[in-house]
Amino acid sequence: DAIAPGAPAVWGEIRDNVLVDTEFGDKAKTDRAFAEAAHVVKAKFNIVRVTGVPMELRSCLADFDAATGKFTLYAGSGGAVRQKIELIGVLGLAPDQLRILSYDVGGNFGTRNRPYVEFGLVLWAARRLKRPVKYTATRSEAFLSDYQGRDLVTTVELAFDKDARILAMRADNVSNAGARAVSLSPLSKGSGLITGSYAIPAATLRSRAVFTNTMPTNAYRSSGRPEVTFAIERLMDKAADELGIDRVRLRRKNLVKPKAMPYRNAVGMLYDSGTYEANMDLAMKIADVEGFKQRKREAKKRGKLLGLGLSNYVESSIGSPKERTEITVKPNGVVDVVIGTQPSGQGHETSFAQVVADLIAVPVQCINIIVGDTDIVSVGGGSHSGRSMRHAATVIAKGVPELIAKGKQITALVLGAPVDKVEFKDGRFSSPTSNRSFDFLELAKEAARVTLPPELKNGLAVAADNEMHDPVFPNGCAVCEIEIDPDTGLPTITRYAAVDDVGRCINPMIVHGQTHGGIAQGVGQAMWEQCYIDPSSGQPLTGSFMDYGMPHAHT
Template sequence: MPKLDILGALRSVGQPMRRKEDQRLITGQGQFTDDFTMPDQCWTAMVRSPYPHAAIRGIDDRGARALPGVIAVLTGSDALADGIGQIPHNPVPSTRFDVKLTGRGGTPIYIGEHFLLPVDRARYVGEAVAMVVAETREQALTAAEAVIVDWDPLPWVAGTREAAADTAPPVWDGLPDNILVDATFGDEAATDAAFAAAEHVVSATMAIGRVTGVPLEPRAALGWFDPETERYTLRAGSGGAVRQKHELATVLGVDPEQLRVISLDVGGNFGTRNRAYVEFGLVLWASRRVGRPVKFRADRSESFLTDYQGRDLVVTIALAINASGRFLAIRSDNLSNVGARCVSLSPLSKGSGLITGSYDIPVATLRSRATFSNTMPTQAYRSSGRPEVTFAIERLIDKAARELGFDRLELRRRNLVAPSQFPYRNAVGSPYDSGEYERNMDRLLEIADWTGAQERQRQARANGMLYGVGFANYVESSIGSPKERCDMIVAPDGTVEIVIGTQPAGQGHETSFAQVVADLLGIAFDDVTVTLGDTDVVTGGGGTHSGRSMRHASTVIALAAQDLVERAAALAAAHFEVTIDEVTFDTGVFGARDTNLSCDWAELARAAAHESAEGLRVRRDNEMHQPVFPNGSAMCEVEIDPETGGIEITRYTTVDDVGRCINPMIVHGQTHGGIAQGVGQALWEGCTIDPDSGQPLAGSLTDYGMPRSDNMPSFVTEIAEVISPTNPFGVKAGGEGGTTPAPAVIMSAIEDALAPLGAIEIEMPATPNRIWRAIQTLRDRQPQNAQMECAQ
């Protein structure tokens, strides 16, 4: 029986193959949700709450119903009468190590309700409370404004710290306060003892603010119900069509086979699309009610209000250090803001498991809490939880170095997990698989020219500018949904189709997956097609999130390829009239040992087609629970104008260990995009809420700063490949490493630039105004002669 030599088969894997999907996408042939219309289609628009918290006393839709083109106005009461249920978000991630979230004292977590339309009250600005269905989108939008809701405004709370206070107004009546998660991990007694024995203790409280994904493609959905087949169909961009099929079937109260979800091309995700939105269920329900296809499309301002948002964490952290600079223990209190509804606790869970970062810290205690608030729900956002914990520990190490007189690089070096310690289990149980952390540091400092930074800083200061150098290490985790499925089908012409459940949103899956298949089966890269995103074809799979796609896909593809080779070998044995043990396989050709007999995939596929209607195909399911831990180092340099606070990133360099790199060009692109996302949070992005009214102040791209080509430098990125022992190809992940250290390294550079004026903490986003005010504060603290010396 031929056995695949996975590593010996590699030819296109590791090569920067051009993306298969680009020709289609850049020539306008993409298949995004809004590209589709249906005969007799109508439109819907939402009636949304203008209040952060208000009771719904009544809804008067008479004026709206009288307007031209209006077909229906539907409310939460109508949905309840039709048996429409809640979205089953299942927000608590499952883990196989020690970080398991609970309520206080190990009690179950209070999740709360998430009906498509609430009947009692709205709990955040922008929450949909009714929907209008009309002939055109413009008519629906106009009629939505004519719906009159009798509101009774209620006390509200938005800020993370404020929401967690005992005196905060409760978001849900089922909780005595707003705290839904309160769990402690680690060894408290050992941590207390280590802190008591430490020569030094350094602590800080840090706020990691709220951001939103701003995907290029705004949220949209097209739903229809076929009364003849009694099947629903939904077109909507998502991070996993299979998952949303099952979630929405629960909402509708139907068997999952009565629902088809189609999610073809997706214009950006970053976690924003990984959970179902109320509009996805509403267009399906409304289609059944009105007997026509129903379409929804959010405009950009609506997306700013109602896309699931990210981050929003307050961390109080302390580090115990001995006289020689060894880390003895870490203690942290993490408070996450989930918004008005508990959609996902991934940011809290995944960050909690990495509290020790890249460092060998013997003991730790971690308190993880989550609070409700009257804001848009938060969800896993690129590298969910890992940028937050990296920010906390890396900023704390910089503070320790500054206050205790250590060199910030040397302090890190003497505490890194060493290669000989892998596999390494950290103080809260996370099982790090592999890594060469100090080597990453050394390589980064070399290619970033750390030694030359001092001269660049001197030149900048001579020109009256402040110049800072930032540094950060990181480790992140990749787990994600454990199940994946691959169908592999050989056509009579020898081309191969794979059907797989990891839904891309621009990551190049069609290319990377094809590289793996081509090498394993010994066929041309161009002879592989990848089918995704239609649940009538894609019947299983975990979707795209948590950096899981390449690792899970390559593993299940390898297993399916072995199954396919075995199936084909049986056909070849019959064709050659030999035993199966005499069949050989090499680079796409089957042969019989000690003969000149041979045949290829096309011949065997034709033989299989004569044998059965199924032809030559296999289906393989796989389940993996062991996480991997990508890691790396980042360095950046910034120049600040002390008179305006204006900031320019002059250099940015990273080294990222992604395990086996399937396609370097794609990984570099992912790194560049990830850096931009993390830098955007550090410098410009923020979902600000007015403290007096509770109104979101970022409602457009005019209000919400974004990274652009003219405010980002050219990046220098290098890929390290420390092979993971956890899967056949040794893949870790490459989609989130750019984001993970970016906020920490940017703020490190800003702090270093301001160091000649003194020490000060600046909250993100570090806008020019915030930097300028910090400079004025530092100058006010200094005597005149010291200011003159700093200026020189």
């Protein structure tokens, strides 16, 4: 409605409510393909609005020290450094005037990736009132005013040749940004992946972001990507029906092949790797798709309907490009690791510690991961867009060679040996000139007993920075089986199989937990979740758990 001719303007400066209107792809090539197509399949989808519903309600506590002129803010976030950068800009503060502390965060999924207005208000009020000021939302306030997600209207067309191969794609994506622009990530991330897992030679996309009288939308678990995945996969099912071809066969015919990797899709994204058909085959095997017809007959005998859905997907992981780590091996047997990205319940601190322990060969329980305090953590993009392990592991691995080099210098000093005669092997520093050897923890104790030269004055400590702009493209396939009681309409998910190419798995238990959580959130949106607003009055109708349906765990 907001882009209809004559619609009321949310902001006077933008009369048509469209704040972004851009196009991607090769229009001429796409138009030629559609003109030559044997079949064209078209559909319009409305991917509804949802919200993150974190266990921990939005809350913040601010203090102002008049003697030093410094503010302190305690608040949950997806990244303390990012929040600090944005808040000092809003309040006109110097960087050293604001400290943000963001430790245990009870849920995020994008909802906490940007500061809320209350964060700035409690800081302002703390200085004005000369006392600490706290704000905590109620659950109803969170439902009404937490940043929300999804809310995309997309119109998609596929052109096929006579052999059911895709020739081209057209798409028109309209993203509801809400009453103010908090993030355009959902629109931009989805725009690059409209072709999904399929080899589509030509495509055009019009992407628009629109102001409406609703809460702002923000990144929400896999910002923008599930929306476009839903659209292309539903359209593939529709095409299979219209063309009279098995939907798996249609997908198999059009999936990007491994030998095509790296593959640049029709709107410019360069897929680095992927075995899409193998993923689909494995998911169908796990789901026992071959036995579906028999289970469907058995369900029919019980008066039930049984259905099966299948979806391939391609993700993108990139996020904020900069990350930093500071690693210090201390004489007390502790290894401090400062890192800019931080967990919000995913267990990053465990996985990060595993990486460090493996690289420098010390027990994992000795690793102390330090996050969430901007007086200590100076650089970092926080947790979003699947970036944390990729960025953290990379920057840690980048810093370890320098740490080993310093270890060799200190070992040489302790043993009175030439540096070029010192080696680090199997987790120990040694030299053929001595029968003594040290691991990192032992060497830190030795370093504390000797006088180190100026270049080694900080002992076994390094800092490393990394900047990464190239995305990677995780991918997979999901198969869901659902039984419906036609008398009551009650749906019951009876089987769910998922195959995810996650690259190198650092901690399988944590990865499995992420997968289970992702399935639960996807099921939640498909079955129950929706931030619904009465179109006639503008009244939100999902202001509590009585109205907003959520998946539950039964244990």
